[in-house]
Amino acid sequence: MGKKRSLIKSFLFSHHRRSSTNEVKLTVEQNSALASLARYAQQQLSISSLSHSTLTAILESSAWDTHVAINELEDYHEANNGLLFPPPRIDSDTILLGSENDGNTSCYIDSLLFAMFIGLSSFDPLLTYDIPDEFESQQRLQTLLRFFVNKFRRGHLIKAEAIRCLRKALQVSNWRGCDEDGEWTQEDVGELFMFITETFELPYLPFQIRLFHGAERDTDDDRVMTDRILSISVPEDHSAKLENLLLDHFYDNIITGLKRQVGKDRSSLQQQKKNERKQSTSKSVYNREKKKEEYDDNISCTSSDGDELSITKGEIEHDEGIRKEGQIEVTAWQVLELLPFYSGMNEQGNAIETQTPQSFPDWHLMLPIVLNRYRYDQRGNSHKINTLIDIPPQIEFNRFVNRNTDYPICGTCGRRVECVMRLQSAVCHKGNSVHAGHYIAYAKSSNSINDNNSNNNSNITNHQENDNDNEICNNSLSYLDDLDPTKRIRTIIGQHGTVRAELARDAYMLFYELVKLCNHDRTTPSYNNSDIKGSQGVVFDETGVTISKDVEHLTLDTRATPPITRVTNHN
Structure with missing residues (x-):
C-alpha cells in the first residue's frame, strides 16, 4: 500500500510544483501561512514529504488563503486514501461551486461528472474499489476522479489546473483528448462515459x-x-x-x-x-x-x-x-x-x-x-x-x-x-x-x-x-x-x-x-x-x-x- 500511496501522492501534487527556479522573497504573512500549512499537513494529515516549493505553489493557487489551501490539502489526502463523500442533500448548507472551464474545452468532462455523481451514488463503486499496484495509470485516474467528485460534492471550487491534471491522467490511460499538436480538445461526452465505464468495469x-x-x-x-x-x-x-x-x-x-x-x-x-x-x-x-x-x-x-x-x-x-x-x-x-x-x-x-x-x-x-x-x-x-x-x-x-x-x-x-x-x-x-x-x-x-x-x-x-x-x-x-x-x-x-x-x-x-x-x-x-x-x-x-x-x-x-x-x- 505504501508504494501505491507514494506514487499517487507524487502524481497528485505534480501540478503544484513551481516551474520557476527563481526564488521569490515572501512576506512575513506569507511565511506564516507557509508554516501553518506545513504544520497542519504533518500534524493532522501525517504528510511530511511535501517540499517548500509545493506548499508555496498550493498557497499561491489559493491566493494565500490558508483556509482554502487546507481544504485543497484535505481533498488530496482524502482522495488518496480512497474516501468518497456522499452526494449533498438539498437540506444541507453546502454551496456548490462547481469547476472552472479549462481553455474552453473541458465542459464535456465537467458536465458528465456532474450528471453522474452530483446527485447519484449509483456509479460510486467505480471510484472506490481497490486497484492492484501494477495498474498504476488506472490507480491515478481513479484517485483524481475521486478528488474531482469530492470537491464537487463538498462545495469546493475545482480549479482549471486540477482539470488539466485529470486530463493528463485520462491521456495516460489511453483517452485521446487532444489534437495532433498536443492541444486539449473538446470531445464527445458519450464516448467519455463509455471510456470511464469500460476502464473501471461497470457491469453490463x-x-x-x-x-x-x-x-x-x-x-x-x-x-x-x-x-x-x-x-x-x-x-x-x-x-x-x-x-x-x-x-x-x-x-x-x-x-x-x-x-x-x-x-x-x-x-x-x-x-x-x-x-x-x-x-x-x-x-x-x-x-x-x-x-x-x-x-x-x-x-x-x-x-x-x-x-x-x-x-x-x-x-x-x-x-x-x-x-x-x-x-x-x-x-x-x-x-x-x-x-x-x-x-x-x-x-x-x-x-x-x-x-x-x-x-x-x-x-x-x-x-x-x-x-x-x-x-x-x-x-x-x-x-x-x-x-x-x-x-x-x-x-x-x-x-x-x-x-x-x-x-x-x-x-x-x-x-x-x-x-x-x-x-x-x-x-x-x-x-x-x-x-x-x-x-x-x-x-x-x-x-x-x-x-x-x-x-x-x-x-x-x-x-x-x-x-x-x-x-x-x-x-x-x-x-x-x-x-x-x-x-x-x-x-x-x-x-x-x-x-x-x-x-x-x-x-x-x-x-x-x-x-x-x-x-x-x-x-x-x-x-x-x-x-x-x-x-x-x-x-x-x-x-x-x-x-x-x-x-x-x-x-x-x-x-x-x-x-x-x-x-x-x-x-
Whole structure:
C-alpha cells in the first residue's frame, strides 16, 4: 500500500510544483501561512514529504488563503486514501461551486461528472474499489476522479489546473483528448462515459434479442446482447416523444439479408411475410403499439426448441450460432427487451472480476441514453439534428422489460410491480458538433422522492413524505454551466417549463433510473399532451412541436406524484 500511496501522492501534487527556479522573497504573512500549512499537513494529515516549493505553489493557487489551501490539502489526502463523500442533500448548507472551464474545452468532462455523481451514488463503486499496484495509470485516474467528485460534492471550487491534471491522467490511460499538436480538445461526452465505464468495469445491461420470421428457428434467433448505454436515433423530419423513439428502437427493427433454412412448405409463407414487412412503412404511434400488441398477444415466448423461456440473473451465456447448409436470405422482425438486472458477463463471455453484485444492486439500475442528434456529411463535418424530442421525467417501462424475467410481487396487494424509468440527470449540448459548442448539465437533488441513493435493501419500502416535502423535492434541480463565472452551479426550485423545453432542444445524454414500484389502487401518472400543454410551454403532437415564445429560460417538469410503495427484488 505504501508504494501505491507514494506514487499517487507524487502524481497528485505534480501540478503544484513551481516551474520557476527563481526564488521569490515572501512576506512575513506569507511565511506564516507557509508554516501553518506545513504544520497542519504533518500534524493532522501525517504528510511530511511535501517540499517548500509545493506548499508555496498550493498557497499561491489559493491566493494565500490558508483556509482554502487546507481544504485543497484535505481533498488530496482524502482522495488518496480512497474516501468518497456522499452526494449533498438539498437540506444541507453546502454551496456548490462547481469547476472552472479549462481553455474552453473541458465542459464535456465537467458536465458528465456532474450528471453522474452530483446527485447519484449509483456509479460510486467505480471510484472506490481497490486497484492492484501494477495498474498504476488506472490507480491515478481513479484517485483524481475521486478528488474531482469530492470537491464537487463538498462545495469546493475545482480549479482549471486540477482539470488539466485529470486530463493528463485520462491521456495516460489511453483517452485521446487532444489534437495532433498536443492541444486539449473538446470531445464527445458519450464516448467519455463509455471510456470511464469500460476502464473501471461497470457491469453490463443485458438485452434479449428475438428474431421472428417464417423460416426454420435458429439458435441465434434467441440471444442476449449487452451494453452500457442505449443509443437512440433521432428523426430529422418530425418531432417525437422519447417513449415513441424507444418503441421504435425496441420493437420496430426489420433485419434483412438474414441467412436461415426455409422448408418447401414455408417458402410461400416467408414471401407473404416479406411483402407485409415492405408495406409497413408508417412510423405512427398506432403502428408502434400494434407491433407491440402483436408481440405480446400472438407470439409465444419460446426458445428455439419450443420450450417456454425463463431468464433469471446469472443465466446469461454466450451462444455460438449453428450455421446450416441450404440457407437462404430472409427478412426478420427484431424485438429487443431489457433484462432488468446488471450482468457481470458480456455476450463474448468476458467476465467482470473487479465489481461485486453488492456494489451494483438491481434497485440502483441506471439506464444511460444517448440521443444521436448529430449526422455527418460527405466531408466528415457534423451537423446537429434540431428535432424537438419530448423528454418526460417519468416513463412507464414495463413494455420494454422482458416479461419472462423473475418479477417481484408486492407484499401489500399481491400484484406484480411496475417498472418505471425516472429521469435523474441530463447533459445538454449547444452547437453543431459534439467536438465544439458547449455542454451543460442538470441533476435532481439527492434526496428526492424514492431517493436513488438510499441503501435500503428491504423488499418493500413505504414512502409517506408530507406534501410540502414532496413539493420541495420534486421541484429542486441543480444546473451546471462552467462558463458562467458568476455562479457555475445554480439551484432551480419551483419553475415549470424551461428545462423541459431545453431538454427538448438540446438533450444529448440522459440518465434514467429503473425503479420498481407498486401504487396499489393508484395508477402511475401519465404525461400526455394535455399535461404538456398546460404549463411547460412545449406542445407535442404527432406532426410537430412548438415552443411557446414566453419561455425564455428552460426547467424540468418535476410535478409531484402520489405516495407510492417501492419494491425491490433481490436475487
